[in-house]
Amino acid sequence: MNRQISPLEWQNLSDYLDNCLSPEAQKKLDTDLLTRPELKQALQDLRLSRTLLKSLPRRRAPKNFTLSAAALPRRIPAFPYAQAFGLASALCLFMLLFSYLTQPVLTLGLLQANGPAPLSKAAVPMAERPGSAEPTPQVFTWGGASPADGSGFGGGAKTDNSAQAQVPIPPSAPAAALAPTSSGPADKTSPAPVPMAAAAPPEGANAPAVEGSGPILGIKPTAEQGLETGHSGTSLKQTPDVTTPATSVFPLVQSLLVGLAVLFALSALVSWFKYYK
Amino acid sequence: MDEIALVKSAQKGDLDSFNRLVLFYQDAVFNLACRILSDDSLASDAAQSTFISAYRNLSQFRGGSFKAWLMRMVSNKCLDELRRQKRHPQVDLEPMDSNHEEALETPSWLKDDAPSPESVIEMKELQIGIQHCLDTLPDDFKIVVLLVDVEGMDYGEAAQSIQKPLGTVKSRLARARTKLQDCLRGFRELLPAGFRLGEEEGL
Numbered sequence: 001m002n003r004q005i006s007p008l009e010w011q012n013l014s015d016y017l018d019n020c021l022s023p024e025a026q027k028k029l030d031t032d033l034l035t036r037p038e039l040k041q042a043l044q045d046l047r048l049s050r051t052l053l054k055s056l057p058r059r060r061a062p063k064n065f066t067l068s069a070a071a072l073p074r075r076i077p078a079f080p081y082a083q084a085f086g087l088a089s090a091l092c093l094f095m096l097l098f099s100y101l102t103q104p105v106l107t108l109g110l111l112q113a114n115g116p117a118p119l120s121k122a123a124v125p126m127a128e129r130p131g132s133a134e135p136t137p138q139v140f141t142w143g144g145a146s147p148a149d150g151s152g153f154g155g156g157a158k159t160d161n162s163a164q165a166q167v168p169i170p171p172s173a174p175a176a177a178l179a180p181t182s183s184g185p186a187d188k189t190s191p192a193p194v195p196m197a198a199a200a201p202p203e204g205a206n207a208p209a210v211e212g213s214g215p216i217l218g219i220k221p222t223a224e225q226g227l228e229t230g231h232s233g234t235s236l237k238q239t240p241d242v243t244t245p246a247t248s249v250f251p252l253v254q255s256l257l258v259g260l261a262v263l264f265a266l267s268a269l270v271s272w273f274k275y276y277k
Numbered sequence: 278m279d280e281i282a283l284v285k286s287a288q289k290g291d292l293d294s295f296n297r298l299v300l301f302y303q304d305a306v307f308n309l310a311c312r313i314l315s316d317d318s319l320a321s322d323a324a325q326s327t328f329i330s331a332y333r334n335l336s337q338f339r340g341g342s343f344k345a346w347l348m349r350m351v352s353n354k355c356l357d358e359l360r361r362q363k364r365h366p367q368v369d370l371e372p373m374d375s376n377h378e379e380a381l382e383t384p385s386w387l388k389d390d391a392p393s394p395e396s397v398i399e400m401k402e403l404q405i406g407i408q409h410c411l412d413t414l415p416d417d418f419k420i421v422v423l424l425v426d427v428e429g430m431d432y433g434e435a436a437q438s439i440q441k442p443l444g445t446v447k448s449r450l451a452r453a454r455t456k457l458q459d460c461l462r463g464f465r466e467l468l469p470a471g472f473r474l475g476e477e478e479g480l
Contacts, residue, residue, distance in 0.1 A: 069292060
């Protein structure tokens with residue numbers, strides 16, 4: 001019988017028992033009850049089962065459940081500054097996460113903002129580095145062009161001992177040429193090779209001619225050494241400028257973190273004492 | 278009894294006002310717990326725990342039906358207890374009979390929970406049969422039908438008690454009544470003549 005009644009009709013019958021149907025639905029159900037005997041029987045069964053439930057005797061409480069102040073469990077009073085400490089804890093955690101998450105980003109950003117300086121520093125030739133003050137190896141070519149008598153460059157009586165000091169290109173010269181900022185001083189310290197013809201010694205000169213700024217036996221002139229030293233000093237002074245912003249930002253964050261961490265530890269201690277005492 | 282005044286006074290910490298509310302509602306709370314749990318001892322514990330929780334959380338009562346608020350608390354307590362029983366079922370390894378002797382020859386604790394025809398005949402009391410049918414219902418359905426049909430709440434109060442929409446109350450109530458009706462057919466012999474389900478057409 002129940003299969004002939006849809007769940008919606010069962011719900012309508014249940015609502016009908018409690019007078020919770022809308023007037024339209026109730027009128028329709030009244031019509032259906034007249035024409036469908038199974039619906040009428042179902043309504044009768046529902047009414048009887050509900051009457052059975054209502055007929056159940058009410059159980060009386062076996063005792064009074066009234067409360068006494070002594071029987072109530074003692075409630076731990078809330079710490080008056082618990083909210084402030086909780087806020088400090090949350091702030092501490094947030095700052096901690098913020099510092100850990102943003103520290104690499106900030107550092108990278110600072111490096112990128114001062115990008116050309118480190119690059120140019122890296123491109124400074126070895127000759128201009130402070131640690132490389134020792135003279136670069138020099139190559140000397142004695143004599144000028146091929147001798148007219150066909151003799152070689154070795155020593156000999158016939159050979160004109162006029163010498164031409166050819167200053168070779170230092171090994172760091174190509175790097176210096178690539179560096180845009182080091183073009184000024186580097187040019188002075190690494191002289192360009194002198195053409196052989198132009199560097200031909202005058203006739204009759206026995207002593208090796210020292211022309212231009214070429215070093216003699218690897219010892220650079222004092223004036224050029226001074227220039228080199230001055231350049232090295234300049235590059236040393238640029239180093240602190242890169243790290244200055246980073247050191248000025250993070251101590252503030254870290255000191256704030258330490259303060260919040262102390263506050264957090266204090267709140268934990270207070271809560272512990274409050275709970276166990 | 279001015280329920281609203283008592284509640285407001287109790288919210289300010291007046292324990293006497295709260296105890297007057299307890300005395301007024303304790304039978305309803307215990308009755309509902311008994312019907313849900315089918316155990317007087319557990320129902321007593323649930324009722325006591327409900328009133329303690331109610332006193333502690335009285336500040337959270339925002340008005341409306343205080344009875345519905347209490348019924349929601351006791352319903353939740355009973356559901357928690359039922360869940361605990363399902364998680365940790367307790368079976369006596371050496372069951373004792375009424376004389377506190379081991380009933381090993383007739384181990385009633387081994388029998389099937391479903392009522393056999395003999396046991397149905399033995400259940401002379403109509404209340405046991407009805408309670409058995411109530412126990413066969415799902416917990417959600419049982420609470421709704423107890424609130425509406427046993428405690429006499431209207432749909433709105435029942436919805437407030439179980440914190441569900443009105444439509445949910447209606448559908449659960451209809452399904453619970455249908456299931457109860459089917460179950461009560463098995464106890465037809467126990468019913469008085471006026472309560473014989475489905476026999477009126479044949480008579």
